[in-house]
Amino acid sequence: MSTQSIPLAGVVGDPIAHSKSPRLHGHWLKRYGIEGQYVPLHVPESDLETVIRALPKMGFVGINVTIPHKISVMSLADQVSDRAILIGAANTLTFRPDGKILADNTDGHGFMANLKDHAPEWDPKSGPVAVFGAGGAARAVIVALADAGVPEIFLSNRTRPKAEALKAEFGTRVQVVDWVQAGNMLEDAKAVVNTTSLGMVGKLELRVPLDGMKEGTIVNDLVYTPLETPLLKYAKDNGCLAVDGLGMLLHQAAPGFERWFGQTPTVDDELRRVVLG
Ligand code: NAP
Numbered sequence: 034m035s036t037q038s039i040p041l042a043g044v045v046g047d048p049i050a051h052s053k054s055p056r057l058h059g060h061w062l063k064r065y066g067i068e069g070q071y072v073p074l075h076v077p078e079s080d081l082e083t084v085i086r087a088l089p090k091m092g093f094v095g096i097n098v099t100i101p102h103k104i105s106v107m108s109l110a111d112q113v114s115d116r117a118i119l120i121g122a123a124n125t126l127t128f129r130p131d132g133k134i135l136a137d138n139t140d141g142h143g144f145m146a147n148l149k150d151h152a153p154e155w156d157p158k159s160g161p162v163a164v165f166g167a168g169g170a171a172r173a174v175i176v177a178l179a180d181a182g183v184p185e186i187f188l189s190n191r192t193r194p195k196a197e198a199l200k201a202e203f204g205t206r207v208q209v210v211d212w213v214q215a216g217n218m219l220e221d222a223k224a225v226v227n228t229t230s231l232g233m234v235g236k237l238e239l240r241v242p243l244d245g246m247k248e249g250t251i252v253n254d255l256v257y258t259p260l261e262t263p264l265l266k267y268a269k270d271n272g273c274l275a276v277d278g279l280g281m282l283l284h285q286a287a288p289g290f291e292r293w294f295g296q297t298p299t300v301d302d303e304l305r306r307v308v309l310g
Pocket of ligand 1: 167192
């Protein structure tokens with residue numbers, strides 16, 4: 034019998050039952066024949082520190098972190114990546130053998146990798162990108178777009194001061210557009226990204242006038258339940274390239290898997306099918 038312990042990983046959140054991460058990582062573990070386990074961990078805020086300090090002692094090599102812990106885990110890490118600092122949140126912790134906890138944010142990587150997969154012709158430097166929303170996901174998207182060299186980012190949010198705050202933080206490349214005029218920013222946009230929760234099952238639709246979008250515009254919705262949101266349906270029906278949000282979820286998981294289990298995983302159609310169940 035082997036004396037080596039089986040590496041464990043998981044996702045920590047509250048609630049957690051809806052998480053697709055166990056299915057996703059479980060598929061990769063099986064595909065690559067890795068003797069490891071990935072489990073959902075329901076952890077309320079009051080237990081977060083105790084649980085995270087205990088996990089490495091129980092054989093965990095790392096965890097994903099989801100709502101509502103993405104900000105608070107940063108204070109528990111010994112080292113926080115520049116990306117996570119910039120975004121102000123972490124979604125991936127790695128427990129090093131020396132006991133140190135590393136925090137990173139891979140949402141921006143997931144976002145860009147999804148666009149590269151589905152819109153390989155898109156050159157980020159080719160023109161402006163319009164972004165709806167100024168919440169946590171928008172921060173990762175804006176950092177990734179700026180990093181990729183997008184020359185101008187039009188940003189519109191229902192609560193304008195939140196968009197202004199992002200502009201103050203991320204610089205002059207971000208131009209704030211009032212929510213009631215959000216339709217105007219679509220005319221010059223090479224790509225459009227919805228980072229609001231509008232369009233999600235159980236939420237309102239995004240009601241911004243979309244007729245300014247030109248044919249060929251890349252339209253990405255971060256919402257992936259449903260897979261085809263009303264925004265993506267409009268895009269498809271009007272000659273735009275619609276990119277759903279599932280790929281971002283799949284790609285953001287890859288860096289963690291690689292660090293914890295030592296194998297670079299592939300995101301492909303089979304994985305999409307497995308995760309969609
Ligand atoms: P968040 O921080 O709570 O931000 C929510 C955003 O939605 C804010 O900009 C908010 O505007 C806007 N919003 C909510 N209700 C609205 C309404 N009725 N009218 C106009 N705007 C409204 O959430 P988040 O973490 O950024 O997540 C946003 C969405 O992205 C969620 O659906 C999430 O599932 C999805 N997401 C997907 C991925 C992926 O991998 N595909 C990753 C991360 C997030 P206000 O500021 O005005 O409230």
